[in-house]
Amino acid sequence: MILERRGAGALLTFTVLFTLSACGLLAFSGGAFDIGVAAYGLGAALLLILTYGIFSVVFRHIDRLTLVLCFFLVSIGLVLLVRLDMEVALKQLIMLAIGIGLMFATIAVIKAVKDFGKLNYVFMIASFGLLAFAYLFGDAVGGARNWVSIGGVSFQPSEISKVLFVVISAYFFAKKRHKFASVMYALYVGACVILLVLSNDLGAVLLYAATFLIVFFAGTGRTGLTLLGVGVAGAGAVASYYIVPHVKTRVMIWRDPWIYYHNQGYQIVQGLMAIAAGGAFGAGLGLGYPEAIPVNTSDYIYAVICEEFGIIFGIIVILLYLVFIVRGMIIARNATSRFDALLVFGATCMLSLQSFIIIAGVIKLIPLTGITLPFISAGGSSLIACLVLVGIIEGVAVKNGKRDEKDVVDAGGEVI
Amino acid sequence: MKNVLRRNINVLLVVFIILFVALIGYLWFVTSTYGERWFVTPYNPRIQNMQTTVNAGDIYDRAGRALLYTKGGEREYISDKGRRTAVSHIVGDGFGLTYGAQTNFAKYLYGFDKNAFSRIEDLVSGNERQGSDIVLTIDAKLSEAALDALGDNRGAIVVMNYETGEILASVSSPNFDPKDMSLFLDGGGESELVNRAFVGLYPPGSIFKLVTAAAMIENDLTDFTANCEGSVVIGGQEIACWDVHGDIDLAGAISHSCNVYFAKAADVVGVREINETAQAFLFNKQLLTGDVIMGTSVYEMTTDETNAAWSAIGQYHDLITPLHACMIAAGIANDGVMMAPKLLLEVVDGETVTYTLKPTTAATPMDDTSLLKQMMLDCVQNGTGSNAAIDGYIIGGKTGTAEIAGDEENAEHAWFIGFVQDEQHPIAIAVIIERAGSGGSNAAPAARKVLAAALDIGY
Ligand SMILES: [Zn+2]
Numbered sequence: 122m123i124l125e126r127r128g129a130g131a132l133l134t135f136t137v138l139f140t141l142s143a144c145g146l147l148a149f150s151g152g153a154f155d156i157g158v159a160a161y162g163l164g165a166a167l168l169l170i171l172t173y174g175i176f177s178v179v180f181r182h183i184d185r186l187t188l189v190l191c192f193f194l195v196s197i198g199l200v201l202l203v204r205l206d207m208e209v210a211l212k213q214l215i216m217l218a219i220g221i222g223l224m225f226a227t228i229a230v231i232k233a234v235k236d237f238g239k240l241n242y243v244f245m246i247a248s249f250g251l252l253a254f255a256y257l258f259g260d261a262v263g264g265a266r267n268w269v270s271i272g273g274v275s276f277q278p279s280e281i282s283k284v285l286f287v288v289i290s291a292y293f294f295a296k297k298r299h300k301f302a303s304v305m306y307a308l309y310v311g312a313c314v315i316l317l318v319l320s321n322d323l324g325a326v327l328l329y330a331a332t333f334l335i336v337f338f339a340g341t342g343r344t345g346l347t348l349l350g351v352g353v354a355g356a357g358a359v360a361s362y363y364i365v366p367h368v369k370t371r372v373m374i375w376r377d378p379w380i381y382y383h384n385q386g387y388q389i390v391q392g393l394m395a396i397a398a399g400g401a402f403g404a405g406l407g408l409g410y411p412e413a414i415p416v417n418t419s420d421y422i423y424a425v426i427c428e429e430f431g432i433i434f435g436i437i438v439i440l441l442y443l444v445f446i447v448r449g450m451i452i453a454r455n456a457t458s459r460f461d462a463l464l465v466f467g468a469t470c471m472l473s474l475q476s477f478i479i480i481a482g483v484i485k486l487i488p489l490t491g492i493t494l495p496f497i498s499a500g501g502s503s504l505i506a507c508l509v510l511v512g513i514i515e516g517v518a519v520k521n522g523k524r525d526e527k528d529v530v531d532a533g534g535e536v537i
Numbered sequence: 538m539k540n541v542l543r544r545n546i547n548v549l550l551v552v553f554i555i556l557f558v559a560l561i562g563y564l565w566f567v568t569s570t571y572g573e574r575w576f577v578t579p580y581n582p583r584i585q586n587m588q589t590t591v592n593a594g595d596i597y598d599r600a601g602r603a604l605l606y607t608k609g610g611e612r613e614y615i616s617d618k619g620r621r622t623a624v625s626h627i628v629g630d631g632f633g634l635t636y637g638a639q640t641n642f643a644k645y646l647y648g649f650d651k652n653a654f655s656r657i658e659d660l661v662s663g664n665e666r667q668g669s670d671i672v673l674t675i676d677a678k679l680s681e682a683a684l685d686a687l688g689d690n691r692g693a694i695v696v697m698n699y700e701t702g703e704i705l706a707s708v709s710s711p712n713f714d715p716k717d718m719s720l721f722l723d724g725g726g727e728s729e730l731v732n733r734a735f736v737g738l739y740p741p742g743s744i745f746k747l748v749t750a751a752a753m754i755e756n757d758l759t760d761f762t763a764n765c766e767g768s769v770v771i772g773g774q775e776i777a778c779w780d781v782h783g784d785i786d787l788a789g790a791i792s793h794s795c796n797v798y799f800a801k802a803a804d805v806v807g808v809r810e811i812n813e814t815a816q817a818f819l820f821n822k823q824l825l826t827g828d829v830i831m832g833t834s835v836y837e838m839t840t841d842e843t844n845a846a847w848s849a850i851g852q853y854h855d856l857i858t859p860l861h862a863c864m865i866a867a868g869i870a871n872d873g874v875m876m877a878p879k880l881l882l883e884v885v886d887g888e889t890v891t892y893t894l895k896p897t898t899a900a901t902p903m904d905d906t907s908l909l910k911q912m913m914l915d916c917v918q919n920g921t922g923s924n925a926a927i928d929g930y931i932i933g934g935k936t937g938t939a940e941i942a943g944d945e946e947n948a949e950h951a952w953f954i955g956f957v958q959d960e961q962h963p964i965a966i967a968v969i970i971e972r973a974g975s976g977g978s979n980a981a982p983a984a985r986k987v988l989a990a991a992l993d994i995g996y
Contacts, residue, residue: 340542390578396568439560439564450549
């Protein structure tokens with residue numbers, strides 16, 4: 122435990138140094154010293170230190186490494202956004218502050234509740250309603266209709282909905298539910314996937330479907346049925362290739378983006394060129410040419426990471442996500458109830474899958490589906506959703522810690 | 538129950554670890570294999586962008602002649618128009634319209650190869666960013682001689698060192714003047730920007746007989762003889778020979794380029810075996826090693842006996858690039874080791890040499906090419922390639938006269954591929970002249986001129 126705390130402390134120190142030095146470099150790069158950029162770095166570093174301090178005092182048993190890992194990934198995003206677009210970066214910092222507040226609230230709630238009980242039906246309606254709302258009134262951005270704008274503030278309902286999806290799924294697989302409940306849940310999952318397909322939000326379809334199957338497997342342990350589900354999903358994917366023109370285009374671009382360079386393949390080719398331009402060690406912060414990549418602040422930010430920080434750093438980022446997964450799974454295994462275990466498990470899977478889907482899409486391992494890179498991509502809804510999911514994980518970690526402490530104290534020990 | 542859940546979580550954790558490790562492995566593999574290729578496309582806006590912010594390096598030929606240099610912040614081509622156009626496909630243009638050295642080696646010219654630290658040092662110290670100079674393997678003078686040998690014809694000539702794979706000259710006609718690209722920037726022009734030598738796909742015609750002969754050697758069928766009566770009917774279709782050769786063996790058939798012999802041999806060797814040998818000689822293979830972007834040559838296996846016979850004599854759907862044709866001659870001359878084509882001799886950053894050419898092997902199609910070599914020497918001494926002979930040197934070669942599918946009226950493409958058998962002068966050549974007629978009387982003399990020029994310079 123001491124060792125873990127030291128590790129977290131070291132990583133936090135590194136995160137702060139990284140943010141400060143990167144912003145310092147960017148402040149100098151314009152020729153004259155840009156005080157705004159330096160102030161931004163200082164502000165971001167202070168916010169992270171303050172959050173870490175408050176969280177570790179208020180929630181003594183929080184998993185610090187998970188928290189700091191998430192901070193480091195966030196700081197990579199902030200630095201790159203400052204470099205790409207200061208306006209977006211400022212918005213992201215504000216969203217980070219809000220997200221941290223919501224994460225705090227989430228930890229407090231998760232710590233206190235057992236499994237939300239009948240409230241899950243309300244969640245189901247809310248979650249489905251959000252997706253339906255996006256489908257009916259949303260604006261299409263990048264081919265997918267998943268943006269909603271209310272009173273000048275635009276957000277992605279599917280991001281909020283996915284947090285609820287994790288909670289609801291954990292509830293339904295925590296124990297054997299009545300027939301009615303199971304039917305309701307099945308209808309809910311099906312309806313969500315259909316709505317997302319209709320909205321052309323392929324990334325979200327993949328994310329929801331895969332998360333469902335994984336939680337289903339973990340919760341029920343029925344390998345046969347899970348594989349059947351994978352088969353059905355696969356068949357659905359193949360069918361959609363023939364039915365939905367959007368899907369067919371994506372697959373064709375994936376197979377050879379270069380021949381579609383002047384139209385649909387442009388984005389992926391620009392991404393590949395950026396990754397290649399960086400080489401193993403990167404062009405250096407501020408020295409690449411990521412301006413050429415479309416959506417470089419959100420979906421394609423991984424290409425910017427590779428261009429400016431290099432492929433080795435890109436690999437480190439993947440490894441950090443992997444460490445995050447391992448931490449999440451450990452917390453899930455130690456959970457005090459099945460609901461808690463599945464909750465953490467679902468949240469971890471959702472974040473891991475999301476990072477896998479977008480990174481693999483950008484490097485052309487799988488067809489590209491528009492989705493954000495957790496913690497790093499710009500986008501308020503996405504960042505907040507990710508932080509709330511971390512809140513869920515941390516909430517359960519706090520519960521676990523309390524139980525462990527009680528066990529130790531009961532046995533006559535003392536917790537340092 | 539709780540334990541089952543834990544077990545399931547463990548299983549999925551393993552799945553996730555596998556997924557992410559695969560992601561890392563793929564990223565590493567794909568960037569190390571294709572990264573260079575991704576970067577050097579003319580589409581890459583980074584290259585255009587860097588032209589305004591970096592003092593680009595100079596480009597020299599192997600003899601140290603400047604081909605393109607930066608002077609007072611401006612990019613200057615050499616003033617001699619003949620030389621400038623002779624190397625235009627190799628040097629490329631400054632607008633990203635062609636795959637020349639300016640695009641291909643942009644990494645060095647614009648300093649992308651320097652690491653982040655030295656670049657940040659430049660940035661902080663306020664130094665002007667400076668790219669590296671590059672030295673190409675080509676000889677500008679030899680290139681001029683090669684272009685001259687093509688005359689007013691369309692076509693391409695490639696000369697390479699068969700021991701190292703260094704391309705000594707590569708010209709493509711018609712060409713363009715990099716100093717004045719206005720026509721092409723407006724979307725005009727015909728095929729001047731296409732580097733026929735590297736990406737032009739031509740029917741190989743009789744030069745493909747070398748591959749068929751190699752397949753016969755590999756399958757111990759060198760004893761096969763045939764009777765040439767001037768033509769043969771296979772599968773109801775007549776395949777004509779350009780002469781009546783009578784009883785003829787493998788060596789004679791190569792030397793005299795007998796169509797009937799190889800058309801009959803196709804069935805004896807079998808398309809599967811020919812295909813295997815063709816693949817060993819890099820047909821149907823995308824070559825990723827080396828410094829050049831080249832087209833992929835084609836040999837299509839067919840079960841139709843007529844088409845199989847046509848494909849054995851380099852017709853049907855067979856296609857080859859002049860560079861690949863040169864590599865085949867080079868591979869035979871180099872005892873079955875095909876070297877990867879190289880264009881970049883050195884990279885010089887200020888005073889420091891940061892890169893020097895290291896020869897690499899592209900393929901080893903045969904263990905023993907002595908028989909093929911002998912046949913090619915015969916071809917120049919007594920056969921169709923006699924126009925390529927040079928006094929005092931031992932030259933081997935093979936002519937080709939490729940018919941153009943669906944085009945009965947116009948003349949055929951003239952081919953000659955060959956080599957100098959001499960340890961002091963390890964050079965191979967490929968010549969194609971479009972619609973010039975017979976390879977022996979049109980391509981072979983051009984090859985002789987270019988080889989003589991190369992020998993004269995001392996290669
Ligand atoms: Zn004959």
